[in-house]
Amino acid sequence: MSRREGRPADRQAQAIRLGPRSVAALVLVSAVGVVAFGWPFLAPPGSQLTAHAQDAPWLFAGLLVLLVGVVAATISESGLGPKAVAMVGVLAATGAALRPIGAGTAGLEPMFFLMVLSGRVLGPGFGFVLGSVTMFASALLTGGVGPWMPFQMLAMGWFTMGAGLLPGPDRLRGRAELAVLAGYGFLAAFAYGTVMNMAGWPFMGGLASGIAFAADAPVTANLVRFAAYCLATSMGWDLGRAVVTVVLTLVLGPAVLRALRRATRRAAFETAVTFEAPQG
16 A cells, blocks of 8 residues: 655645756856847847847747747656656646637736746746746647747746745745735736746837948947837737736635645655555
8 A cells, every 4th residue: 555745735846856957057058048139139239140130039939949848848757757747738728718819908918927836836946847848838739939939948848947946835824925926917917918028029120220230339328229119019018918927816815826736745746655565
């Protein structure tokens, strides 16, 4: 017969424990991702990279697809078992189904609050995989496949992983936890929009000369252009996303957190199974 080791009822059960190889893979893909998003501010004016401003996003998009795949494979080797795969599938499908609900409507994107709560309960490793897979499934569902998709996958992976890195996963509960999650969701919603603006900004070329990326301009001038681009194109959308995330977190957060924690405890991702010989 089998016996499962006990655990406190409120303890967070993490579906994926990050081993050294998983951490190294996450650091690698994040470092490449920083370069992929921020190269207009990292490359000096007149460099070969800035000379290919229209081509660079395609190059980085292909590289990010490979690296995100490497990270997912590495994390799976360190503990993404059948139960965790099933949980990823259910949550990713739910998130992908939620995303089109507010598509094109002032940033009404309810999937973000689910990513925040899932990352909180299930940990940073699970969060990164879940965020990436959800955005991939959503792109397939909505037909949003293009050079921007790998950037969305990485950005959503960061977004969800960040919720798993928030302090007090085992101790903080109730209104205090909801306040932390709502605050994180508000700031991270703006951060997600800003990061994704970096991915699309170099594509503008001469469409809007006053706010477009200028390959021969100094970094400070391009920063001003980028800030103007964000204000002109996405600030209202990002604000809507942030407000919706906060409202849904505060209203639905307690019920969703309880459901996720209950499901995780029942799945017992981390529970060690031991066997005892029959008595007598």
